Amino acid sequence: MNYNWNWRIFFEPAPNGTGTYLDMLLSGLVLTIETALVAWIIALVTGSIIGVFRSLPSKTANRIAFAYVEFFRNMPLLVQLFLWFFVLPELLPRSAGLWMKQMSNAPFYTAAIGIGLFMSARVAVQLAAGIGSLPRGQMQAATALGLTTSQSYRYVLLPMAFRIVLPPLTSEFLSTIKNTSVAITIGLIELTGQARAMQEFSFQVFEAFTGATLLYLLINIVVVIGMRFLERAVAVPGYITGK
Amino acid sequence: MIEINHVNKWYGPSFQALKDCTTKVAKGEVVVVCGPSGSGKSTLIKCVNALEPIQEGEIILDGIKVNDPKTDLPKLRARVGMVFQHFELFPHLRIIENLCLAQEKVLGRSHDEAMAKAAKLLDRVGLKVHANKYPAELSGGQQQRVAIARALAMDPIAMLFDEPTSALDPEMISEVLDVMVDLAREGMTMMVVTHEMGFASKVAHRVIFMDQGEIVEDALRTDFFGSPRSDRAQKFLSKILSH
Numbered sequence: 001m002n003y004n005w006n007w008r009i010f011f012e013p014a015p016n017g018t019g020t021y022l023d024m025l026l027s028g029l030v031l032t033i034e035t036a037l038v039a040w041i042i043a044l045v046t047g048s049i050i051g052v053f054r055s056l057p058s059k060t061a062n063r064i065a066f067a068y069v070e071f072f073r074n075m076p077l078l079v080q081l082f083l084w085f086f087v088l089p090e091l092l093p094r095s096a097g098l099w100m101k102q103m104s105n106a107p108f109y110t111a112a113i114g115i116g117l118f119m120s121a122r123v124a125v126q127l128a129a130g131i132g133s134l135p136r137g138q139m140q141a142a143t144a145l146g147l148t149t150s151q152s153y154r155y156v157l158l159p160m161a162f163r164i165v166l167p168p169l170t171s172e173f174l175s176t177i178k179n180t181s182v183a184i185t186i187g188l189i190e191l192t193g194q195a196r197a198m199q200e201f202s203f204q205v206f207e208a209f210t211g212a213t214l215l216y217l218l219i220n221i222v223v224v225i226g227m228r229f230l231e232r233a234v235a236v237p238g239y240i241t242g243k
Numbered sequence: 244m245i246e247i248n249h250v251n252k253w254y255g256p257s258f259q260a261l262k263d264c265t266t267k268v269a270k271g272e273v274v275v276v277c278g279p280s281g282s283g284k285s286t287l288i289k290c291v292n293a294l295e296p297i298q299e300g301e302i303i304l305d306g307i308k309v310n311d312p313k314t315d316l317p318k319l320r321a322r323v324g325m326v327f328q329h330f331e332l333f334p335h336l337r338i339i340e341n342l343c344l345a346q347e348k349v350l351g352r353s354h355d356e357a358m359a360k361a362a363k364l365l366d367r368v369g370l371k372v373h374a375n376k377y378p379a380e381l382s383g384g385q386q387q388r389v390a391i392a393r394a395l396a397m398d399p400i401a402m403l404f405d406e407p408t409s410a411l412d413p414e415m416i417s418e419v420l421d422v423m424v425d426l427a428r429e430g431m432t433m434m435v436v437t438h439e440m441g442f443a444s445k446v447a448h449r450v451i452f453m454d455q456g457e458i459v460e461d462a463l464r465t466d467f468f469g470s471p472r473s474d475r476a477q478k479f480l481s482k483i484l485s486h
Contacts, residue, residue: 236379
């Protein structure tokens with residue numbers, strides 16, 4: 001293989017005039033983190049609501065949750081992003097569609113919301129499993145004390161359920177970060193996008209993607225360590241992961 | 244205080260859990276409900292505070308019909324204490340917080356007021372030193388005493404016990420029964436599902452014997468132990484008293 005390795009490429013100025021190639025990758029990293037954070041917040045909030053719906057005794061709530069989860073988890077993420085980005089504006093009334101297409105940050109919003117909803121289905125299933133793993137008597141005890149259903153969830157079921165599903169939620173958070181790379185297909189120049197741009201400008205494909213890989217690794221390690229601390233901070237003494 | 248009139252309950256379309264049950268618990272009365280497993284005694288007691296719905300008949304608690312859709316169930320349940328077989332303390336809350344939660348969220352007591360009440364009750368069940376521990380750090384007997392204190396913190400007009408000692412190691416049963424005997428002697432209205440015939444013969448005013456969803460015998464304590472009328476009660480007694 002005739003390849004000119006050049007690890008110093010990162011410190012050479014990029015042709016787009018915004019600084020070095022490293023700066024390019026770092027600006028991609030920032031966008032990746034922003035997209036992932038917004039998506040994760042959406043995933044947690046809507047996933048929690050749907051997860052609770054899945055566990056409620058109401059048949060209507062179960063059906064809504066079932067439809068929601070199956071809709072968002074049974075379609076590839078890529079297809080979902082295409083639907084939100086290319087198809088939805090065409091289906092809306094002309095003016096709304098036009099507004100969507102002309103929005104300057106459209107790829108960012110589409111990616112954050114699209115990935116957020118895709119991940120929320122997974123959060124919902126995890127949380128519902130966590131709630132389901134609690135003894136039935138917990139809800140009965142809360143109810144018998146006079147707590148309403150929403151109070152029982154808020155003060156009794158959810159605090160334990162979230163603790164139980166914290167390790168799998170860590171994985172979901174990592175998936176959210178990695179899934180932001182799919183957004184390159186709708187024109188979001190996040191970390192993978194910048195790595196590709198760097199490769200196109202400099203022809204240093206291995207360096208560009210090694211750099212991107214290391215940066216992905218870095219944020220994911222930060223998340224893993226952060227979640228470990230969180231797990232330890234909220235561990236219940238004498239209970240499962242607690243001491 | 245508690246009136247149960249011609250109550251029928253089905254699980255699913257075919258299994259009848261309660262068959263035309265009728266009984267009464269007067270204010271200050273201690274009624275023990277016994278019977279073989281699957282006889283419907285736990286179901287019956289859980290119908291009293293509507294943890295389980297009934298299909299026919301009526302249950303009246305302190306003049307309020309429990310199975311009336313217009314009844315404010317959380318409010319009504321808050322006035323009846325319930326103790327479960329598996330304690331059902333909230334594992335993520337300290338012992339003292341377990342006692343405060345419903346006082347504050349349901350009764351609207353101030354935190355200080357709730358804490359004072361909780362401390363007094365913990366002292367009463369001999370667990371004041373454990374106030375800041377978590378449930379999993381206590382023995383089963385201690386947890387059940389906390390559960391009784393938690394129910395008492397709501398100043399209940401009656402207490403329901405659903406096999407409070409069945410999940411305990413033998414050496415811990417008496418510490419829980421002692422608390423219950425004290426409570427009975429103070430004039431608390433109690434409905435107790437239990438196999439502890441020693442407890443029944445010491446403090447029960449009446450004993451209800453159930454079998455296959457029916458109240459087979461509803462007699463004064465002395466009559467029940469002296470000369471049970473039904474065959475089934477005689478057999479049951481001979482089995483559990485023979486050892």
